[in-house]
Structure formats: C-alpha cells, structure tokens
Amino acid sequence: MNRFACLLAVAVAGCATAAHAAEQDSYSSWYAGIGINTTFPQSNKVSGATTGTIHYQSSVTLPDVVFGYRPEALYNTTGDVRVELALLNRSFGVNKVSSGATERKPGGDLGVGALMTTVYYDIHTATSFTPFVGAGIGGAGARFSKNPGFSITDKSSNDTLFAYQAIAGVSYTPQAWPHTDWSIAYSYFGTGRPQFDGSAGPVKLNAIRSNNVQLGFKYHF
Numbered sequence: 001m002n003r004f005a006c007l008l009a010v011a012v013a014g015c016a017t018a019a020h021a022a023e024q025d026s027y028s029s030w031y032a033g034i035g036i037n038t039t040f041p042q043s044n045k046v047s048g049a050t051t052g053t054i055h056y057q058s059s060v061t062l063p064d065v066v067f068g069y070r071p072e073a074l075y076n077t078t079g080d081v082r083v084e085l086a087l088l089n090r091s092f093g094v095n096k097v098s099s100g101a102t103e104r105k106p107g108g109d110l111g112v113g114a115l116m117t118t119v120y121y122d123i124h125t126a127t128s129f130t131p132f133v134g135a136g137i138g139g140a141g142a143r144f145s146k147n148p149g150f151s152i153t154d155k156s157s158n159d160t161l162f163a164y165q166a167i168a169g170v171s172y173t174p175q176a177w178p179h180t181d182w183s184i185a186y187s188y189f190g191t192g193r194p195q196f197d198g199s200a201g202p203v204k205l206n207a208i209r210s211n212n213v214q215l216g217f218k219y220h221f
Contacts, residue, residue: 028179029072033218035064037187041092041210044110049200050150052099059109062089066218068120079123084136088114088165090189090210097148108146112191112208114138114163128175132185134167142194142208150203157194161208165189169214183216 041056068084090112096105118136125131140163144155169185191208 028220029070031068031070031218031220033066033068033216035066035214035216037061037064037090037212037214039090039092039210039212041090041110041208044205044208046097046099046150046203046205048150048195048203049198050099050203052097052150054097054110054148054205055095056092056110057095059091059093061091064088064214064216066216068218077124079121082120082122084116084118084120084134086116086118086136088112088116088138088140088163088189090114090208090212092208092210094144094146094148097150099150104149106146106148108144108148110142110144110148110208112140112142114140114189114191116163116165118165118167120167122171128173129170130173130181131170132168132183134165136165136167138163140191140208142191142205144196151198151200152196152203153199154197157196159195161191161194163189163191167214169216171216171218179220181218181220183214183218185214185216187212187214 038060040058044054046052066084066086068082070082074081092110094108116136116138118134120132120134123131140161142157165187167185167187169183171181171183173181189210193207194205196203
C-alpha cells in the first residue's frame with residue numbers, strides 16, 4: 001500500500017511538472033493587433049478670442065495599432081498583467097458650431113492621435129472568454145480637417161496634450177486559433193485642453209472626452 005502511494009505521488013508530480021512545462025512552452029509573451037472604434041464624443045466649449053461650442057457626432061475611426069507584452073513572472077492562475085503600447089486614432093465629426101444665437105455647419109472633423117501606454121489585467125475564467133480591465137496614459141495632438149471658425153488660423157493644436165484612458169471588456173480565443181483573441185470593449189478617452197492659433201489671439205477648447213466601443217483583434221507570437 002505504501003509502495004502504491006509512493007508511485008501514485010511520483011506519477012502525479014510528474015504529470016504536474018509536464019503540464020507546467022507545456023504551459024510554459026505555450027505561453028505567448030508578445031502580441032500585436034488592431035482595433036476599430038465607434039466614438040461618441042462630448043461637446044467642446046470654446047474660449048479665448050471668441051467663445052462658443054463645438055458639437056460633434058458619433059463616428060467610426062481609423063484603426064488603432066497595438067503592440068503588447070505579458071511578463072511571464074506576473075502570470076498566475078487567477079489572471080495576468082500585460083503592458084500595451086498603442087497608436088490611437090479618434091475622429092470626432094463636427095456636427096455644428098454655435099456662438100450665441102448663431103449656428104453653422106462647417107463640416108469636417110477633429111482628429112486626435114495619441115501614443116499611449118496602457119496596463120491591463122486579464123481575469124482567467126477557465127473558458128475561452130477572458131474579461132479584462134486597463135488604464136493608460138500618453139501624449140496626443142489634435143487637428144481639424146476643416147476650419148471650424150472662431151477666428152482659428154492654424155487647424156493643428158500647437159502643443160502636446162496629456163492623454164488618458166480607462167477600458168474594460170472581454171476577449172474570446174477560438175480553439176481553432178489559439179494564438180489569436182477577438183475582443184469587444186468600452187473605453188473612456190480624454191486629453192488636456194488643446195489650444196489653436198487665432199487671428200485675434202489663442203483659441204482654447206475644453207478637454208477632449210469621448211466614450212468609445214471597440215472591436216479588437218490580436219495575434220500572440
């Protein structure tokens with residue numbers, strides 16, 4: 001009986017070691033991917049040489065491009081941490097601008113590009129679905145495709161803006177493609193106040209903020 005127990009213990013230990021080794025071999029630290037966003041921006045108050053409000057409409061943006069790394073040392077049975085560097089693109093379609101009782105529809109959009117570093121935590125569920133949360137910071141720039149008025153002479157903001165985001169979602173890994181994941185997420189994105197050159201002096205917008213729904217794809221190397 002004692003001999004059988006010893007053999008069983010050795011077998012279990014051997015299986016556990018083999019399983020751990022297989023898990024180590026299959027662990028993918030690096031990945032790359034893209035994301036498509038539908039953006040729901042908040043209006044911007046305008047101050048400076050002239051005052052008013054820029055009203056936006058929802059729009060689909062150019063793809064985000066992401067590169068990520070998951071440190072194996074931070075992996076455990078309940079979840080793992082990953083760090084992601086991303087080039088984000090947000091496009092806010094200009095619906096109308098108002099100043100006092102005057103309203104105009106200049107068209108165009110406010111494009112915001114940002115380079116962000118985001119830390120994520122993936123929650124393991126023992127299924128193909130993985131919920132995740134994340135928060136990130138970075139730098140951004142803003143540019144109007146068409147002059148919205150307000151005496152703006154330079155359509156590009158003249159400083160680098162602090163940018164931040166918070167994100168939550170869930171990813172799915174198909175058994176047939178174990179090195180990929182497909183995700184849907186909600187994110188809140190914001191920047192500092194962009195400033196533009198104006199014919200009568202600087203023109204400032206309130207902080208840029210938007211709610212976003214993102215579809216993403218990643219490939220793990």
